[in-house]
Amino acid sequence: DADVTQTPRNRITKTGKRIMLECSQTKGHDRMYWYRQDPGLGLRLIYYSFDVKDINKGEISDGYSVSRQAQAKFSLSLESAIPNQTALYFCATSVIGRTGELFFGEGSRLTVL
Amino acid sequence: ILNVEQSPQSLHVQEGDSTNFTCSFPSSNFYALHWYRWETAKSPEALFVMTLNGDEKKKGRISATLNTKEGYSYLYIKGSQPEDSATYLCAFDYGGSQGNLIFGKGTKLSVKP
Numbered sequence: 001d002a003d004v005t006q007t008p009r010n011r012i013t014k015t016g017k018r019i020m021l022e023c024s025q026t027k028g029h030d031r032m033y034w035y036r037q038d039p040g041l042g043l044r045l046i047y048y049s050f051d052v053k054d055i056n057k058g059e060i061s062d063g064y065s066v067s068r069q070a071q072a073k074f075s076l077s078l079e080s081a082i083p084n085q086t087a088l089y090f091c092a093t094s095v096i097g098r099t100g101e102l103f104f105g106e107g108s109r110l111t112v113l
Numbered sequence: 114i115l116n117v118e119q120s121p122q123s124l125h126v127q128e129g130d131s132t133n134f135t136c137s138f139p140s141s142n143f144y145a146l147h148w149y150r151w152e153t154a155k156s157p158e159a160l161f162v163m164t165l166n167g168d169e170k171k172k173g174r175i176s177a178t179l180n181t182k183e184g185y186s187y188l189y190i191k192g193s194q195p196e197d198s199a200t201y202l203c204a205f206d207y208g209g210s211q212g213n214l215i216f217g218k219g220t221k222l223s224v225k226p
Contacts, residue, residue: 098145102157104158
């Protein structure tokens, strides 16, 4: 079983719908992240959380919100999806520290029609 | 605007060839440099996290070097195998936490048998 699990893995929805992507981890890491991957672009950070009470905006947070329900769970919501939010979304975790690498989930592919 | 450049964008080599890619990043505010390997339909996985100028790291046939003064890192693959086919991502940490990672667009490597 994957240490970082994302659901759903694939989702097609319509403009204006509310969508939630969920992420859970069994690694025991405090830090969790949501990234977005678009063709021809690098991974871009949407939101990150260093613990349950700490939520921070990333580079491209507009149109998104997050919830850190527990140390192991971090959800990303699109309140009113639009077509340019069509992308591959990754959740990631890390430990505290300078050399802390990211551990990624397998990605959630979202298509907004 | 912080920018991380990777070159080449894509690379096609024959099995057994050795190859290398470049990651260029700002030479100021350096904290760490990450390399990830991303196979299609899988999660990106960390290869190296490098923090010191002159660092050299090795994992099997893959190695990396770091020059923080001039702002570049090289990733080398010796004797490429088809299973090395993947996109290789580098990410520059400028702020001391993974919330400050800037990813490059990646180098896509294809190794033909």
